[in-house]
Amino acid sequence: MATSLQQLLDALTERTTASTTVAAIEDVTGALAHLGRALAGMTQDGLTAGVSHRQQTAAELAAACTTVGRLWPRTGGPLTDLAGVAADLIGRDRATMGRAHRWAVTVALAEAADHGARLAHRLLPQAAVAELAAVRRMAAAVERDAQADPPTASGAAVLDRLVPRPARPRRGEEPTAVDAAAALTAALDRALRTDGLALRDFRAAVAAAEIASDYAASVVAVAAGDESMRPLLAAVAWELGRISMTFDDGHQARPTDPHGVVSWARTLADTLRNDLGSHADLSALRDRADLPRLTRTVQQVTNQLPVLADRLAVAVDRWSRNGQLYAAARDLPRMDNMPEDRVRDVIAGRRVQARGADLDRLGRALTSATALASSLADAVNRAAPAEPQSQRHLAGLYAERARAPGSGERLLSHADNVAQAIARSRCAQRINPPAPGGGGPPSY
The missing domain is CATH 1.20.1260 (Ferritin)
Known part of the structure; x- marks a missing residue:
């Protein structure tokens, strides 16, 4: 079934926020690593015309997510897979995105990273992992910027671009x-x-x-x-x-x-x-x-x-x-x-x-x-x-x-x-x- 970047991030959020979620810490940090990769692409292409607080905050969030991804070995899992597909999709569409699109995507990624870091804290209730705290702190800073200057409707529309199946349906299975x-x-x-x-x-x-x-x-x-x-x-x-x-x-x-x-x-x-x-x-x-x-x-x-x-x-x-x-x-x-x-x-x-x-x-x-x-x-x-x-x-x-x-x-x-x-x-x-x-x- 065709999907979109927003649907992928919604699925990731649903899994990371559900109280019944059972996940390995390696799966969570693997997902954060992919989110960091996507955020790094957005900041490299530029969220503003020049150096700005928004640009710096998003870059620091990207670095924090990437650092968390190195703390545990990559073992894969459903969270890692969802974040990886989302990051790949963002990378593929980078060439067609303007600053308004990149800001909307950055805000959506920051929300997903915040939920991922929260889940990691639940999995490690006795451990004070400074790197996870940094992710939550920088994600909150991005979200505050978004409250002051929300993504535009035309910028956020990039999140709903439909992504087709990788190939035509198998014999006997009709496309919708x-x-x-x-x-x-x-x-x-x-x-x-x-x-x-x-x-x-x-x-x-x-x-x-x-x-x-x-x-x-x-x-x-x-x-x-x-x-x-x-x-x-x-x-x-x-x-x-x-x-x-x-x-x-x-x-x-x-x-x-x-x-x-x-x-x-x-x-x-x-x-x-x-x-x-x-x-x-x-x-x-x-x-x-x-x-x-x-x-x-x-x-x-x-x-x-x-x-x-x-x-x-x-x-x-x-x-x-x-x-x-x-x-x-x-x-x-x-x-x-x-x-x-x-x-x-x-x-x-x-x-x-x-x-x-x-x-x-x-x-x-x-x-x-x-x-x-x-x-x-x-x-x-x-x-x-x-x-x-x-x-x-x-x-x-x-x-x-x-x-x-x-x-x-x-x-x-x-x-x-x-x-x-x-x-x-x-x-x-x-x-x-x-x-x-x-x-x-x-x-x-």
């Missing part, structure tokens, strides 16, 4: 929609790191997001008992996939990578259809005995859609700089003081490299998709059964966006912008059909 959403985002990340994201991948991810949004709108309408909200929250935001039909990247059809974006986009769509039916009929959903389970599943998937939009925005920005996409010159946005060579290309009906402002329409549509997807996620989070949030930081971020001054007017404006962009794109396709391989319905 949450597994597929996590794997889709991870596949996008891999493609972006290698500069290998094809337009086909982009369209597949958009199509999967559109399907997920439509199902989410249906589920939230039924769960909230307000079916009138469904049109506003429908998948219009993700119809931007049609806008991409203006472009092509010259890639020839190739076999589908079973671990790639297209494959996982298809899996996400298929798992949602299997769970909710082909059209997510409202009356059928209303009669489902497992509606709370479906709502929780849709909740976790929908919380990932703005994250997905962020990845796609990176792709569009990169394409605008490297000229990887092509389009008919007459289909590209008009510009002031159009260069003579572009005028000749328009008149002659030539295809040209799309750069810079040529992709502004697609970029703006993605901005709108992010905002509308955040609003949809907030609606799902509010309609979901009242129980501990599995993605509470993302839920908090989307709630903050939804309640910001003027958010309602901005959402209506975003929906209008997307609708207008789609209308222009469809009009252009009727007038100038795209080249072979560059158009047609979104297929993956």
